[in-house]
Amino acid sequence: MYNIDFNHPIHVYFIGIGGISMSGLAEILLDSNFLVSGSDSKQSDLTNGLSFKGAHITYQHLAENINPGLDLVVYTAAIKEDNAELLAAKELQIPILSRAELLGQIMKKYDLPIAVSGTHGKTTTTSMISEILLLAGTDPTLSIGGILKSINGNFRIGKSGYFVTEACEYTNSFLSFFPKVSLILNIEEDHMDFFHDIAEIRDSFHKFALLLPTDGMLVINHDIPDYKEITSGLSCKIVTFGLSSDAEYTCRNITYDTAGCPSFLLLKSDGTSYPMTLSVPGEHNILNTLAALALADSLGLDMAVSLKALSNFNGSDRRFEMKGVIGGVTIIDDYAHHPTEIRATLQAAAHYQHKTLWCVFQPHTYTRTNAFLQDFADALSMADIIILSDIYAAREINTIGITSRDLQDLLLKAGKECYYFSTFDEIENYLLEHCINGDVVITMGAGDIVKVGENILGQ
Helix, strand or coil: CCCCCCCCCCEEEEECCCCCCHHHHHHHHHHCCCEEEEECCCCCHHHHHHHHCCCEEECCCCHHHCCCCCCEEEECCCCCCCCHHHHHHHHCCCCEEEHHHHHHHHHCCCCEEEEEECCCCHHHHHHHHHHHHHHCCCCCEEEEEEEEHHHCEEEECCCCCEEEEEECCHHHHHHHCCCCEEEECCCCCCCCCCCCCHHHHHHHHHHHHCCCCCCCEEEEECCCCCHHHHHCCCCCEEEEECCCCCCCEEEEEEEECCECCEEEEEEECCCCEEEEECCCCCHHHHHHHHHHHHHHHHCCCCHHHHHHHHHCCCCCCCCCEEEEEECCEEEEEECCCCHHHHHHHHHHHHCECCCCEEEEECCECHHHHHHCHHHHHHHHCCCCEEEECCCECCCCCCCCCCCHHHHHHHHHHCCCEEEECCCHHHHHHHHHHHCCCCCEEEEECCCCCHHHHHHHHCC
């Protein structure tokens, strides 16, 4: 594998430079005086920001964009093997790295690289840890899978040894990382277009944990079934959090306000306790908070600072994000695209004052929809009324023949009020005609369903 020497900047070309992670990596290289260029399918705020900082970006994937003057080409998992630029780089024998491989090499630059993994909650927990480190004055470098309002973006370059990033299990990409501290928030079935079963997923997380050095640390959810199987063979420090009373960081006396935001008593295994009130809703955010606090406390950061940072945390982009109110109808957007995430979001919404809870759901990828069809129906049943859009294809072609109508059929058989519309215009018109003062509408999915709420609000 090609190894970058950060003391000798080179010319790096990014295929898919506008991605939420790729753009951040490009920014790090720009800050290190590398020459950066790349391509993407469309212009965005992220690509505009990179262009302003000196990157040269084209908005077509063309073979002629790749030339012998390039020293390295980086690509994302979304780039297919027949991509014209990738093929041209191979033909010219230009060194190639995946996004994960580049991120792993960047981690080596830092004294304390922190990798946040798990099937769910990575972006929120990474954002929480970021807020703690910022308030504690550690001057961290941050790579977040969503927009964090306090840094007005998804990336921040600091000057200290702290580096925080998300670590995704898809295609085993996090096995290319070099963390000193890792978090495992949860382990469930997902990405079944790559993994065979839950046993293979658990094995991947075990291998990820084994990447830690002897002087490193793993923070892991005690509630993961047989979590010690994941930690077996580790020589580093292990810290547990969770709702189980046996976890080193747990809680009790959970209550919720009318916005669904919890208050609870944080309990440490040494007997100390701290009252905590969150500004983000749902039990899942209690677990994210326990993970972030367990990490910060184990790193020796001031608990008072950590508690203050998280009590003021208002969430990251597209995570139960309040988009606005129109005609007394509250519109919220959420990134949930897995049955467990949907259930967590709708459980949080149940504590939110409302008359009718509408869920406008855009399934994400054909393989995921097919693999969890009944689970999706069961989770979505928690809403009063469900509206379905077409499946967001992302990287896939529909070779299965699955459609949103298959999901609608299951919901209708379960006695739920469920509608399917093939266009966003139809969805928006239906909501405008049928929602009343006091209703809550949640647009949900990892695609572009957020546009529905924004269009209704005129954003």
